[in-house]
Amino acid sequence: MLLERTSMVVTGGNSGIGEAIVLAAATEGASIVIDYINHPDETAHLIAAVEAAGGHATGVHADVSKADDLQKMIQAAVDQYGRLDVLVNNAGIETRASLLETTETEFDRVMSINLKSAFFGTQTAARQFISQGTGGLVINISSVHEDWPMPGNIAYCVSKGGVRMLTRTAGVELGPHDVRVINVAPGAVETPINSTTMADPSEMKALDKAIPLGRMAKASEIADVVIFLASGKAGYLTATTVVIDGGIMQGSVGL
Structure with missing residues (x-):
């Protein structure tokens, strides 16, 4: 198995x-720590x-916009799995x-969850990696x-x-510690965040037409890329973005 004896935290x-x-x-x-803020039943x-499939997972309620909660999340992995x-x-x-x-409130919320959490999550994880002396990997799910x-989604x-830029700069700073940082940038994906678009046939028709492969990605296809990056088979990648978008950035001038 590609990730045997790997301890991983996944936010959201x-x-x-x-x-x-x-x-x-x-x-x-x-072995996975699942961070969540809502829907404990789904967790x-x-x-x-996971356990039915023979795996190991634990849930941690942590607000990723708070640095203390990020530390709690990382510590849970260390406590549960040793590293x-x-x-x-x-x-x-x-x-x-x-x-x-x-609005200012909307802007601050998006920045806190999307950017601040990635910044301080990367910082907290990197400190743990360096303390362990083992190196490590941060994968940011970007876009x-x-x-x-x-247009219309500026924040x-x-x-x-x-x-x-966090990925690029942190990857350079942390390289001497054998800590790598990589972005995965999906295009349109069949997930709840795109539920409004998926519920509108006309929007879906326009979107599918704009994607050279003619369809949205499945979440599992993004996961497959993450697993490859985490497996060690991409050990010379850092400070860069891996785009998985069905060609949309090349095939369309925008949506």
Whole structure:
């Protein structure tokens, strides 16, 4: 198994891409801390599914916008599994508001969950990796919108642009400690965050037409890339972004 004896934390791990990562990692032998803020019942069901498949998982209620909670989350992995090997900064939200419409409260919430959590999650994990003396890996679930404007969703785009620069700079700073930082940037994915789009046939038709592969990604396809990166088979990658978007950034001028 690709992730046997690997201890992993996945933020926002009880739904969408996070849930797919947890299930895929468990199948490959990882022991996982599932961070969540809502829906403890869904977390319990996910843990049961992992254990039924022979894996190991535990849930931790932690608000990723708070540095103390991030520390609690990392410590849970150390306490449960003896160490930390991989942190996946997956938690994220959108507001779907333009520059002229975005409120200060909305802006701060998006930045706290999408960018601040990735920054201090990376910091906390890196300190643990260095303390262990083992190196380690941070995978940030970013977005094609780290580089590609999305009018009407500006705070989200700004947060993901920040995650891109965090990944690049942290990867350079932490390289001498054998700590790597990589972005995974999905395009459109079949997850709850895109439920409004998926419920509108006309929007889905336009979206599918804009994607060269003709469809949205499945969350499991994003998870497969994460598993590959965490497996050690991509050990020379750091400070960069792996884009998995069905070609949308090349095939369309924007949505």
